[in-house]
Amino acid sequence: MGDVPISPVSPGSEPVQHYDTVVGAWGKLLEEDLHYGYFHSGTEPLVDATDELTNQMLKLADLEAGMQVLDVGCGTGKAACRMAAEYSASVTGISPSTECVERAQALAAKSRQLDLTHFCDGDGTAMAFDDISFDRVWVMESSHLMQNKPALLSECARVLRPGGRVILCDIILKRKLALEEVIQYRDEFLLLRDVFGRAIMEPLRFYRQEFELQGLSVLTETDISEPTFPTFFQWRKNATENRDSVCELIGERAWEKFVLSCDVLAQFWKQDILGYGIITAQKPS
Numbered sequence: 001m002g003d004v005p006i007s008p009v010s011p012g013s014e015p016v017q018h019y020d021t022v023v024g025a026w027g028k029l030l031e032e033d034l035h036y037g038y039f040h041s042g043t044e045p046l047v048d049a050t051d052e053l054t055n056q057m058l059k060l061a062d063l064e065a066g067m068q069v070l071d072v073g074c075g076t077g078k079a080a081c082r083m084a085a086e087y088s089a090s091v092t093g094i095s096p097s098t099e100c101v102e103r104a105q106a107l108a109a110k111s112r113q114l115d116l117t118h119f120c121d122g123d124g125t126a127m128a129f130d131d132i133s134f135d136r137v138w139v140m141e142s143s144h145l146m147q148n149k150p151a152l153l154s155e156c157a158r159v160l161r162p163g164g165r166v167i168l169c170d171i172i173l174k175r176k177l178a179l180e181e182v183i184q185y186r187d188e189f190l191l192l193r194d195v196f197g198r199a200i201m202e203p204l205r206f207y208r209q210e211f212e213l214q215g216l217s218v219l220t221e222t223d224i225s226e227p228t229f230p231t232f233f234q235w236r237k238n239a240t241e242n243r244d245s246v247c248e249l250i251g252e253r254a255w256e257k258f259v260l261s262c263d264v265l266a267q268f269w270k271q272d273i274l275g276y277g278i279i280t281a282q283k284p285s
């Protein structure tokens, strides 16, 4: 790894404040969607690949007009606006980040989806919604930021209507790490925590077990580590191309750390330490 010193995590690295701080710069590094890309050729533009990851989730969501959808960790609202515009679904997006909620509201206004979308402050691990109030729960790359994942998954099951589905994608832990590896990669893990916020990754089978504990049946469970792998090269390319504007927003040190984090993630993908998965589960009718 390079010689950029790793600072201990500050309160600003907690998910809420973290997203308020970085969302402007993320727009230039990760594109408008705050998630990975799903690549077919590996050379397509990142924006096509991030849309394609949403397409993969949409296929599994099997949306119909009039459905009530909850988007947990709505980011900048792009997926929610697509669900409204393309499927006439009614989408409620929650995020504890004020900046994300405001950006999502602005995008809904710009894309004329204010009637079908609603964005508000909310925590996926303690939701302010009644039981059985949604047909679909959409959890796109936000679960890694929730320390109490059993609480998130039981909340998803609680708010789902009978026959309803939860569709979740996220970074996953591919294998158990020996203590020696944790020590060996300590600086790399600290760097990722600094850049992306405090996260916990779990294997896909953890999500399966938790959904089953909640009485849901797992419909699909897919490892998409390979098609998401080119994401890091595209993020790095964006970082190089947008260096000045990103440094203006988050400073040069944060820019340097972001670039290093792309290499660390690519290395962890190659070593089968981290990867990416999608899982769909259904509540009995």
Ligand SMILES: C[S@@+](CC[C@H](N)C(=O)[O-])C[C@H]1O[C@@H](n2cnc3c(N)ncnc32)[C@H](O)[C@@H]1O
Pocket (backbone or CB within 6 Å): 015, 016, 019, 032, 033, 034, 035, 072, 073, 074, 075, 076, 079, 094, 095, 096, 097, 100, 122, 123, 124, 125, 139, 140, 141, 142, 145, 146
């Ligand atoms: C990587 S972004 C993904 C955003 C969006 N789903 C997307 O795919 O573009 C993670 C999102 O999760 C949100 N988040 C973090 N902690 C959360 C929590 N406890 N409950 C709900 N959302 C949370 C963040 O504010 C951010 O909007």
